Amino acid sequence: MSSINLTLKIWRQPNSDALGNLETYSLDGIHTDMSFLEMLDVLNEKLTKESKNPVVFDHDCREGICGMCGAVIDGVAHGPEKEITLCQLHMRNFSDGDTIVIEPFRSRAFPVKKDLLVDRSAFDRIIQAGGYVSVNTGGTPDGNTIPISQVKAEYAMDAAACIGCGACVASCPNGAAMLFTSAKVSQLALLPQGHAERKQRATAMVTTMDEEGFGNCTNAKECEAVCPKGISIRNIARLNREYLSAVLLKDD
C-alpha cells in the first residue's frame, strides 16, 4: 500500500437551474487501497471540516450491484477500468500527482440535480412501460414445467445482469438508452415466459424511450465499452429485430 497526492476537478452545481462549474481541490495522502468513493468520502470529510459543502453523489451498496453510483472520470463513465462501477474502482489505478476530472452522467434525459447526482427516473418509466411479464402473484405452474435450455438461460442472464446505472446513456454520443432497454427486452424475449407480450413490450418500451428524450443508436459502441456488467450490443440488434417484427407484423 502506498499513498498518493491528487488534484481533483469536480463538477459543482447547486441545483438543476444553476450553472455549474469545475472546482479544483487538492487531496493528499490518499491510500491506493481506497476505493474511488472512499477517496470522495475523505474529500467530503475535509470539506466539512473547512465549513464547505461536501460533494453530493449517489451511492449505496458500494459493491457494484445496486447501480446507484456513477460519474464520468477523465471522460470515461465509471473510470478507466473495464467492467466495474465507480465504487469498485480503486485508487491504485492512479498515480501520484495525477489530476482527475470528475463529472456527472450527463444526458438530456438525465438532468443534473446537484453536483454529481442526476435524475435517472426515465429508466424506471421505460421499465414501467413493459419491462415485465404480466403475471400476478399466485397460481403459477411448477417451476420445472417449462424446460429452458441452459444456453438460452445463460444468454438471458447475460442481459439481465444490467444494473440500470446509466453509464451507457452518459457515454453515448446520442444519449441513447438502447443498451439499457435492449437488455430488458432481450432477457424477456429469450425466455418463453416473455413471449406472449414480446411485441407489445418492444413497442411500448421503445416508444417510452423516445418520449423521455433519449437518442437513437448509431453503432458508436461507447455503451458496451463502459458497461460495468459487460452487456453486449448484440442485445441492441435483438431489440431492433423485436421492434421491427412488432411493428411490421402486428398480429400474431
Added chain:
Amino acid sequence: MELNSRVPSGPLAEKWKNHQFSNKLVNPANRRKYSAIVVGTGLAGASAAATLAEQGYQVKSFCISDSPRRAHSIAAQGGINAAKNYQNDGDSVHRLFYDTIKGGDFRSREANVYRLAEVSNQIIDQCVAQGVPFAREYGGTLANRSFGGAQVSRTFYARGQTGQQLLLGAYSALSRQIHEGKVEMYTRREMMDVVIADGKARGITTRNIMTGEIESFSADVVILATGGYGNVYFLSTNAMASNVTSAWRAHKRGAGFANPSFVQIHPTCIPVHGDYQSKLTLMSESLRNDGRVWVPKKNGDTRNPADIPEEERDYYLENKYPSFGNLVPRDVASRNAKEQCDQGKGVGNTGLAVYLDFAEAIKRDGKDTIMKKYGNLFQMYEKITDSNPMEEPMMIYPAVHYTMGGLWVDYDLMSTIPGLFAIGECNFSDHGANRLGASALMQGLADGYFVIATSIAHYLGTNKLDTISHHDEAFLSSRREVEDRIAKLLKNSAGGPAGKFTVDEIHKELGHLMWDNCGMARNKADLEKALEELPKIKQKFWDYVYIPGEGKELNQSLERAGRLADFLEFADIMIRDALAREESCGCHLREESQTEENEAKRDDKNYSHVSVWEHLGEDNEPALHKEELAFEFVTPSQRSYK
C-alpha cells in the same frame, strides 16, 4: 405490552391453511376503498406492494433511493432456498422447516418457520413465471446447489446475483402496478415517523430527500419493509443507506422490538484494510464449498502462504469439526476465525484475516471448473484487493451481515401497534438467533408475496377504521416533532466546524464500541462498560456534531446524522438485550456460557423466549417482556457439528 402471537391451533402442517380459511377477507370490489402504505422496496416491500395492488388495494410505495430497484436485497449473492426436492435427495417442507428452526438455535416460532418452508416452493414458481433467469441444467430443468452447510441441494440461484434477479423480478411486478396506476411510487423519501391515530397506525411522516420538505401520507395500514440495522456497527456488508430509523421510530411509538442483539456475523468477508473504509464486502458463502480455511500453526508467521508447508498449516475447521469441516454454520466459522486471530495466528497486514484456499480444488477439478463456479467472485475479490485467488489464497474475516432481531410481530406479521405490519429483515420472525444461508431472500419474498395480503385482509375485515386526513392533528404533531428534531440536529452547526465532529467520526466511534463489546463474543463486564460509554457518545453527538448545509435542501450529511441519532438510541436496547441474555445461542457466544470444549452453551431452561423491548419514554429505562417459545413439534437439541 401484550404479546399475543396468534399462532393458529392444529397440526403444524395445517396451521397456515386453517389460518387462511379462518381469517376474514375483503371482497374484491371493496378492496379499492382501502389503502396501504408500504415503506421500502426490497424483496419484501416490492413484492408486498405489487401483490396488494394486484389484489385491488390502493398502494403507496416509498423508497429511500432514486429507484425502487436499488434496495439492498439486490446485493444478495448466493441463492434462495426452497423445499422442492428437485434433486431427490430427501428434502421436504418439514426438513427445510427443521433445518431453519435448528439453524436458528431454537429461538424462533415453530408455526412461522413452518409457513416459511411451506410457501418456499410457491416463491420459486412465482419467480420463474416472472422471467427470473435461474441457473438451469443441460436438460432445461432448474439447477440447485448445496449452500451454507445444508445437507441437501435446495438452493436456487442466478449466478452470484440471485438477490439482484429476484429483486428485479419484484421490481418489474411493482413497475407494472405503477404503470397501471395502482401503486403511487414515491422515491427518495425517508420515513421519519409513523403516525398513530386512535391507537392505530394510520400513516407516515417522510422527508423528501431532494427538497428537505417534511410530508405526511395517510392510509388504512402501514407496512414496514425497511431492512436491517447492521450499520449500527458503522462497518457492515449493508448498503450505506441501510438504517434503523423507521423501525426505531415505530418502536418509540409503541412497537415492541424483539431480540435486538441477534446479529449475524458473516464469516467470509474481505478483511478491513484501513480506517477510511466505508463498508465491508461479502464474498459468497458458496466459496466454502471448495475453499479450505487455514492459518499458520505458528503465531505471527509472516511468510508468504505459498512458502508455508502443509504440515505447518492448521486447517482448523476441518480438524475441529470433521463431519462438517469448512461447511460449518456461519456463527461457528466466524467465531473460530476470530479465535484464531485473537490467538495471534491471523494473517495479512492487520493480523485480522484467515486464508480461504482453493489450491486443492483447482488441482482436483481443474482451473476451468473452479473459474466457472466462482469466476465472478474471484474477479470481485481481485478488484478490491489486487490479489488473484487462483494464484494465492483469499484472505477473509467475519463482518456484520444480517440482523435477525427486528420489530416484534405476531403470526400475521403485525407489530404491537394495530395496523402496523413489519415484513422481511425488519421483523424478527423467522430466523431465531441465526439465519441459514439463502434464507433471507426466501423470507422477504414469502412475507411480501404470500403472507401479508392475508393479514391485511383480516385486519381490514375485523377493524372499523374512521376516515382520516393527513391534515389531522396526529399528522401535524408528528410533522412538528420531526421538524423540531431536524432543527435540533442542525443547531450546533451555526458556529462553524471548529472543535466539532463530523457525522462519520461519531458513527465510527459508536461502531467500535459495538463491535468490541456487543459483537460475536460478549461478556457481562464489557457489555456493562459499553452501556456506560454509550451515553457519552450520544452526548458528544448532540453537543458537537457538525452538519454543513440546511434542512430544506438535498443534504446528505443531514440524512446520515438523522440515521446516526437513531442508531445511538437503538444501540442502548441492543446492549441491554445482550446483557439480559446470559446464554450463548445462535450467532453469539456469551463467554460466561460455554461447554467444557469452549463451544456455545444454550440455556433452554431460562432463555427459551423472545426478548421484547418496550420504550417507556426518553427518561426511563426500557422494559423487557418475554414471549415464551413452545416447541410442540420439534425437540430442541444442542447443535453439534463435530
